[in-house]
Amino acid sequence: TAGTLVRGLSVLAHLERLETRMHRSRKKLEEPQTVQAEESALVTEIQKLRRLRDKLRAEVKRRQAGVKASTANVEPDQTWEITEQEVLERKWENLKAVLQAYRFTGLSGKLTSRGVCVCISTAFEGNLLDSYFMDLIVQKPLRIHRHSVPVFIPLEELSAKYLETNIQHFLFTLCEYLNAYSGRKYQADRLQSDFAAFLAGPLQRNSLCNLLSFTYKVEPRGQSFPLCARLLYKDLTRTLPTDVTVTYQGMDALSTSWEEQRASQENLFRTKPLHHVFTSFARKGEMLDMSLVS
Amino acid sequence: MDARRVELSALQAEIAALRRACEETPAPAENATRGQKSFQEIYQSDSEGWESSKDLRSHLGHLESEILFLSTLTGIKIRNYSKKTKDLTSTEMTEKSIKKVLQRHRLSGNCHMITFQLEFQILEIQNKKSLSSVITDLNIIMEPTEYSELSEFVSRAEERRDLFMFFRSLRFFVEWCEYRKRTFKHFKEKYPEAVHLAEGAASSCMGVRSASQPGFEVVIVWRIQIDDEGKVLPKLDLLTQVPQRVLELDKNRVIETAPLGFRNLLGVLGIEATLESLIKLLCTEEHARSRH
Numbered sequence: 001t002a003g004t005l006v007r008g009l010s011v012l013a014h015l016e017r018l019e020t021r022m023h024r025s026r027k028k029l030e031e032p033q034t035v036q037a038e039e040s041a042l043v044t045e046i047q048k049l050r051r052l053r054d055k056l057r058a059e060v061k062r063r064q065a066g067v068k069a070s071t072a073n074v075e076p077d078q079t080w081e082i083t084e085q086e087v088l089e090r091k092w093e094n095l096k097a098v099l100q101a102y103r104f105t106g107l108s109g110k111l112t113s114r115g116v117c118v119c120i121s122t123a124f125e126g127n128l129l130d131s132y133f134m135d136l137i138v139q140k141p142l143r144i145h146r147h148s149v150p151v152f153i154p155l156e157e158l159s160a161k162y163l164e165t166n167i168q169h170f171l172f173t174l175c176e177y178l179n180a181y182s183g184r185k186y187q188a189d190r191l192q193s194d195f196a197a198f199l200a201g202p203l204q205r206n207s208l209c210n211l212l213s214f215t216y217k218v219e220p221r222g223q224s225f226p227l228c229a230r231l232l233y234k235d236l237t238r239t240l241p242t243d244v245t246v247t248y249q250g251m252d253a254l255s256t257s258w259e260e261q262r263a264s265q266e267n268l269f270r271t272k273p274l275h276h277v278f279t280s281f282a283r284k285g286e287m288l289d290m291s292l293v294s
Numbered sequence: 295m296d297a298r299r300v301e302l303s304a305l306q307a308e309i310a311a312l313r314r315a316c317e318e319t320p321a322p323a324e325n326a327t328r329g330q331k332s333f334q335e336i337y338q339s340d341s342e343g344w345e346s347s348k349d350l351r352s353h354l355g356h357l358e359s360e361i362l363f364l365s366t367l368t369g370i371k372i373r374n375y376s377k378k379t380k381d382l383t384s385t386e387m388t389e390k391s392i393k394k395v396l397q398r399h400r401l402s403g404n405c406h407m408i409t410f411q412l413e414f415q416i417l418e419i420q421n422k423k424s425l426s427s428v429i430t431d432l433n434i435i436m437e438p439t440e441y442s443e444l445s446e447f448v449s450r451a452e453e454r455r456d457l458f459m460f461f462r463s464l465r466f467f468v469e470w471c472e473y474r475k476r477t478f479k480h481f482k483e484k485y486p487e488a489v490h491l492a493e494g495a496a497s498s499c500m501g502v503r504s505a506s507q508p509g510f511e512v513v514i515v516w517r518i519q520i521d522d523e524g525k526v527l528p529k530l531d532l533l534t535q536v537p538q539r540v541l542e543l544d545k546n547r548v549i550e551t552a553p554l555g556f557r558n559l560l561g562v563l564g565i566e567a568t569l570e571s572l573i574k575l576l577c578t579e580e581h582a583r584s585r586h
Contacts, residue, residue, distance in 0.1 A: 019309070042302070043298070046301055049302065049305040049306065052309055053308050056309060056312035056313065059312075059316055084347055088347055091354060092357065095357040095361060097374075097376065098361055098372050099360060100375065101399075101401050102364050102368065102372060104399065104401060104457060104461075105458070105461040106461055106462060107367070107461075110360075111360060111363060116363070121458065123429070123456065123458050125454060125456070126428050126432075126454070126457075127426070127427075127429075128426075128428065168367065168368065168369045168465070171368070172369075172465050175458070176462060179459070179462070238525070239523065
């Protein structure tokens with residue numbers, strides 16, 4: 001297949017590179033040198049080539065073993081049985097793979113003796129984050145036995161609304177809540193870890209990560225005025241805030257330009273993930289630094 | 295020195311021959327699922343050897359029922375999946391106990407009438423403290439493409455490499471499509487004369503005309519939109535089609551304000567009740583079929 005060919009070629013490419021290096025070092029050898037230096041260079045080169053040869057020997061052996069294995073020993077009288085077996089085994093491999101693949105939907109599960117254990121995976125911007133599980137008992141009524149969903153997620157509310165009538169809807173709605181929570185948490189964590197220099201005080205956050213309050217500066221070292229930001233994420237299924245308030249610390253009345261700045265900051269927080277906002281502050285600062293230096 | 299030069303050329307010759315041998319022998323498949331393993335590898339990977347086809351069949355049956363269960367649970371049917379792993383750990387990384395692996399995944403299936411094919415890459419970096427997994431690339435192909443709302447959504451999901459959001463929103467989108475279809479069908483069956491589905495129940499428009507007032511028609515446009523964050527929301531609008539003279543007679547501008555009134559009513563009564571009251575309003579002289 002294409003994939004194995006590519007990999008095979010990459011091994012060859014790697015070996016080729018080793019060879020080229022060896023050719024180059026050989027060229028060096030041909031320059032006028034003392035007899036001793038020539039000797040040691042030759043020894044080094046021989047060692048290199050020995051290693052390369054051993055690697056190639058191992059590679060060839062590996063490939064030949066692979067070929068042997070795939071043309072398995074087939075006894076003539078068992079041919080028919082093995083063919084059917086082969087078909088079933090391939091099907092089994094395929095089904096096993098498909099079963100594994102369900103975790104990529106963000107929602108997966110395993111049958112248990114009493115029902116099902118569901119696993120919900122979360123991610124934000126491609127970063128795979130925490131997973132949560134839920135043990136469901138399939139009885140009348142359907143109920144949740146154990147789970148690792150945090151207490152501040154409205155699980156009871158959701159299950160009362162949807163669990164009995166539409167389990168798919170229940171599960172995917174729960175996925176929404178958990179993914180949004182994970183995403184908000186990720187943004188707050190990144191702010192604290194990567195942009196601590198921009199914060200003029202601790203980041204105040206609740207466990208649901210839907211109310212954040214902090215004082216910050218757009219330049220970490222600069223003389224810019226500190227701003228106070230308050231982000232409220234009313235919609236728990238979203239990772240962007242619904243209400244944003246930005247004020248210049250201790251100032252009520254602002255001149256037009258300052259008001260413009262304040263409003264644009266508010267808009268930034270409303271439309272971009274939290275850590276991206278600070279990344280753009282950092283970039284602006286870098287550009288400013290560059291212009292000062294040059 | 296001569297002996298060494300001899301060894302050098304011998305090594306070079308051997309290396310050339312080994313390279314040729316490498317090129318001639320195909321590399322065995324590694325880390326690739328989908329039936330490329332040898333029987334020996336299958337036996338080794340599973341502690342139970344297959345006693346007979348019967349044994350294998352019962353296990354297959356169990357697997358199939360598990361998959362059927364998962365597809366019922368999620369509403370998503372995965373038909374094929376394969377994965378390839380590439381070790382990107384350099385020698386420097388190994389020294390620092392860091393492992394770097396790139397996984398290439400390919401998966402295809404369907405969610406009701408929508409089929410999808412995904413290819414994505416996950417980069418896994420393991421150091422002493424933690425394991426980080428990041429989706430570094432996502433490619434999505436979907437059919438049918440007549441749901442225009444979906445193409446924009448797909449590009450956004452690809453851009454954000456948000457695999458889970460893709461499945462979640464897809465599932466909600468399909469659920470809304472099914473609900474819309476059922477609702478339109480229901481009203482068509484209940485008020486066959488008044489309700490008019492020009493493109494069938496799967497379309498986004500439902501026309502309502504009054505038999506007693508020809509030329510007077512309203513069209514309910516029910517779109518299903520997916521916003522920036524992957525939230526699936528229904529958006530209903532009312533379009534009125536009335537003869538000019540009727541408009542002239544409409545001093546209170548009832549018809550002009552009808553779309554707004556419709557939207558307000560939606561907020562109060564919900565979709566089904568709003569549609570029902572609208573149809574009833576237009577067909578006061580209709581003899582509607584009684585509800586079963």
